[in-house]
Amino acid sequence: MENKIYDLTLNFWNSAVIRAGVKLNLFNLLEKKALSSVEVSHHIKASNPRFIQAFLDACAILGLLEKEEDKFTNSAISNEFLVPHQPKYLGDYVCHITNYWHTWGKLDTLLLEGRTELPFENGFIDTSTYWADYMKAQHNRAMMGQGAKLVENVNLNGKQKLLDLGGGTGSYSVALCAANPQLKSIIVDQKEPLELARKIVDENNLANQITLVEDDFNTIELDNDYDAVLISGVIVIQSEKENRHVLHRAYNALSSGGLIIVQDFMRIDNNPSRQFLDTMMDLYLLLGFSPNAGNRSGNKVASWLKDTGFINIKQIPLPTQLALILAEKPAKIEQIC
Ligand SMILES: C[S@@+](CC[C@H](N)C(=O)[O-])C[C@H]1O[C@@H](n2cnc3c(N)ncnc32)[C@H](O)[C@@H]1O
Known part of the structure; x- marks a missing residue:
């Protein structure tokens, strides 16, 4: 014992x-x-x-x-x-997760204070190293099979226009555009991730299919004729209110019948092998991202999608770290306000 x-x-x-x-x-x-x-x-x-x-x-x-x-x-x-x-390099993921060394070391204090502390706030690493490792770690995950699973589970046949909100390094737009040559993607994110995204998009010769837009996805003016919207790795780091807001924005950006793709850490199946990761992830998100962050249940995210007006909501557990929820905007419905 x-x-x-x-x-x-x-x-x-x-x-x-x-x-x-x-x-x-x-x-x-x-x-x-x-x-x-x-x-x-x-x-x-x-x-x-x-x-x-x-x-x-x-x-x-x-x-x-x-x-x-x-x-x-x-x-x-x-x-x-x-x-x-x-191709299956995970070294950036190793660095990103362990960049939280001082944060975890202060777990007792942070629990009492109910406070988040990022690695550059306690001096473990500087801000630019934090961002570089964080973003490259997301790319490691995509290359490890998450990108392939996304492509396998999302049918974008005939779809022309994808909006990737908080697209980060663009790894998933790259995977989807490479698999769907007719597709054009617009990635909205902040400056630091997009610098890496530019490199990855160019390395994959997809600059003609992928446009990078530096802006805030909560406020940027969006077209309303997208065939699909991808929201990956965003739901976990935001509050319920912020998530409802971004889903609402996605809804209005979609054409009738358009597809929303939510990919994230979510508790979808009760697979015991996932329980450790899901449970620890919830704590890690609070400590290292935001007091409003959290590892949500698939049912909770599905209920937000339903409240927003989406239909045909499908929760899809994957063998990779992130799960998927797909849903559709109903055909011929007025924009919600
Ligand atoms: C966990 S990363 C996910 C990146 C990518 N979608 C993926 O799944 O690998 C979250 C991304 O959301 C971006 N983000 C968060 N809030 C944002 C905002 N208000 N406007 C634009 N991007 C934002 C971050 O910069 C970061 O790249």
Whole structure:
């Protein structure tokens, strides 16, 4: 029984080790080579090889490295997920989640104060690193399969015009536009995410299909002839009032019969394997995003969609981190005011 307490207490050591490995570019270094701790120390310019030997042994015990005699090389899992040029790279996600190190370290205080604290507010990292890691982490998730699942579950045949509110790095517009060459997407977001979005859109040769608009999705004047609106990763970070407002705006932006796609952390099925992530996510969102944030139930989001006027609401659990809800604006109904 006491092992459970030891495990819970020591788990943060594991997060520190994987974070340091990513930050030190270790997995890039050991992708194809086997190096000793002295050689690794030399490459990463560490002053004391004894520290690096202990660290590499810790990586090996966690399964991140393999050790043969005195040489270390990446394990298969590190080669797949922690080497930056690999398609399933998750290193930015590792950094983003662990950027909340000081925030979690102050959990008792923040609980008593009922307060959110972002990583650049407590000095753990600076604002630009926060934004870069946050946005690249969202892109990691999309590339890990979330983008493919979205494409698989959303039929945009014949649809011409997509509005991606809070589209971030544009990963999902990229996935949908690549799969639907007739589709044009307009992404509305803030300056920092759009800088990364520009790069990703260009790398995918989709500049002719995707337009980036720097603006506030709560106030920007929107056309009213979109075939589809995507709201991904937004519902969790806003209050119910803000969410109802953005759904209302999406409704008015859609043509009759248009499709709304909500993709987010949502409790849709009662799959026990999701309970840990859903439960911890709710706490993390409060601590690290906004006192109004939260991991909502699919039924709650569906009820907001219904109240807004949407019909044919379908909740779709996915094997990936984010779930989907699809709904339609009824054909030939007046705009709501
Ligand atoms: C969690 S990210 C999701 C990004 C992307 N849609 C995805 O699913 O990966 C939330 C995004 O909403 C954007 N956002 C939040 N409030 C916004 C607002 N009022 N106007 C425009 N963008 C906003 C943030 O800048 C951020 O890029």
